Amino acid sequence: MPFYHTLGTIPDKRHIIFRQANGALYQEELVGTQGFSGLSSLVYHLYPPTKVKQKGEPYSIKPKIAIENGLNAMSFTGFDVKPEEDYINSRKTLFVNNAMHIGLAAPSKSSGYFFKNADADELIFVHKGSGVLLTMYGSLKFQYGDYILISRGTVYEINFDTAENKLLYIESFDPIFTPRRYRNDFGQLLEHSPFCERDIKRPQNLETIDQKGEFDIFIKKKGVIFPYTYTNHPFDVVGWDGYHYPYTFSIFNFEPLTGRIHMPPPIHQNFESRAFVVCSFVPRLYDYHPLAIPAPYHHSNIDSDEILYYVDGDFMSRNNIQKGQLTLHPGGIPHGPHPGAIERSIGKKETQELAVMIDPFNPVMITEEALKIEVKDYYKSWLD
Numbered sequence: 001m002p003f004y005h006t007l008g009t010i011p012d013k014r015h016i017i018f019r020q021a022n023g024a025l026y027q028e029e030l031v032g033t034q035g036f037s038g039l040s041s042l043v044y045h046l047y048p049p050t051k052v053k054q055k056g057e058p059y060s061i062k063p064k065i066a067i068e069n070g071l072n073a074m075s076f077t078g079f080d081v082k083p084e085e086d087y088i089n090s091r092k093t094l095f096v097n098n099a100m101h102i103g104l105a106a107p108s109k110s111s112g113y114f115f116k117n118a119d120a121d122e123l124i125f126v127h128k129g130s131g132v133l134l135t136m137y138g139s140l141k142f143q144y145g146d147y148i149l150i151s152r153g154t155v156y157e158i159n160f161d162t163a164e165n166k167l168l169y170i171e172s173f174d175p176i177f178t179p180r181r182y183r184n185d186f187g188q189l190l191e192h193s194p195f196c197e198r199d200i201k202r203p204q205n206l207e208t209i210d211q212k213g214e215f216d217i218f219i220k221k222k223g224v225i226f227p228y229t230y231t232n233h234p235f236d237v238v239g240w241d242g243y244h245y246p247y248t249f250s251i252f253n254f255e256p257l258t259g260r261i262h263m264p265p266p267i268h269q270n271f272e273s274r275a276f277v278v279c280s281f282v283p284r285l286y287d288y289h290p291l292a293i294p295a296p297y298h299h300s301n302i303d304s305d306e307i308l309y310y311v312d313g314d315f316m317s318r319n320n321i322q323k324g325q326l327t328l329h330p331g332g333i334p335h336g337p338h339p340g341a342i343e344r345s346i347g348k349k350e351t352q353e354l355a356v357m358i359d360p361f362n363p364v365m366i367t368e369e370a371l372k373i374e375v376k377d378y379y380k381s382w383l384d
Contacts, residue, residue, distance in 0.1 A: 008239030041242025
C-alpha cells in the first residue's frame with residue numbers, strides 16, 4: 001500500500017540493538033516484495049521466525065482446467081458453490097491464467113489454523129458474512145461489502161461471525177495497488193480520486209502473543225500446500241512499520257464518477273495490477289444529457305476478458321441476473337446490453353446496482369469447478 005503505517009514499539013532506527021526487558025534481542029524480519037525494491041515492512045519478533053519443528057506432507061490444490069482455449073460468453077451461479085467447513089478446501093478456483101486465479105468460497109467455519117499465500121496478493125470481496133482477520137500486523141474487522149487485501153507472505157487466521165459466508169477472491173502473482181492515475185508522485189491519492197486514504201482501514205489492536213508449542217501454518221506455493229509446524233506463535237510481534245500490510249476497503253466508500261453521457265468502465269476502477277484491473281459498480285446518478293442513453297454501448301474486448309460478479313440491486317444492462325452470479329465475456333467478440341435494456345434505460349435517473357468487475361489482460365482458462373455451476377447456453381441470451 002503506498003502509504004506508511006506503524007503499530008506497537010519499534011527502535012529509533014532500523015537494524016540497531018533493540019532489547020527486551022530480559023536482555024534478549026528482539027528479532028527483526030524484513031517482509032518485502034520485488035527483491036528489496038518493492039513495498040516492505042520491518043517487523044520485530046520476540047523470537048526468531050525461523051524455528052520449524054516439523055513439516056507435513058505437501059499436497060496439491062492446483063485447479064483442474066476444463067477449457068484451455070475458449071471464445072464463448074459464459075455465466076455461472078456463484079451461490080451454488082456448496083459450503084465447506086475447511087477454509088482452504090472451500091476455495092474453488094473458477095478462472096486461471098499465468099498472472100492470477102479467480103474463485104469463490106463459502107466457508108462455514110473459521111479457519112482454526114494459520115494460512116500463508118507465498119505466491120500471491122489476495123483480494124477477497126465479502127458478499128456475505130463478517131468477522132475478523134488476525135495477522136502479525138494486528139487485526140482487521142470485515143463485513144458485507146468489504147474488500148480485504150492480504151499482502152503476499154502474510155500469515156493470517158480468518159474468524160467468521162456466522163456460518164453463512166460468501167467470498168469472491170483474486171490471487172494475483174503481481175502486487176495489487178490503487179490505480180496509478182489517482183496517485184501523485186508521492187503516492188498520495190488525488191482530489192479527483194473516487195476514494196481517499198480515510199476510506200482505507202489499516203490493522204489495529206496489535207496483540208503480542210508470547211506462546212510456545214506447535215503452531216500449524218499451511219503455506220501455499222505454486223499450487224501446493226506445504227504444512228509447517230513452528231515452535232513459536234506467529235503473532236509474537238511487539239511492533240512494526242512500513243508499507244506492506246493487509247487492509248480493508250468498503251465498496252460503499254467508493255464515490256462514483258458521473259457525466260452528461262455514458263462514461264466508460266475505467267471510471268469505476270478500484271484496484272490494479274500489471275495484469276488486470278478491478279472495478280466497483282455502485283449506486284450512482286445516471287448520465288444527465290437530455291438525450292443520454294444510460295445503458296452501456298456494445299463494445300469489443302479485444303485486449304482483455306471481462307468478468308462481472310453481481311452483488312446486489314438491479315443491473316440494468318442484464319436480464320435475469322441473480323445475486324452471486326458471474327458472467328465471462330472473452331476478449332475477441334463484442335458484447336453489450338441484453339435485448340430491451342437500452343430502451344429501458346432511457347429516462348432513468350439512477351441505478352442501485354452493486355457489482356465487482358475484473359478485467360484480466362490475458363485470456364483466462366475455465367476450470368472444472370466453474371463448469372459445475374455454469375448457466376447453459378448463456379451465449380444465446382442476446383437473441384430476441
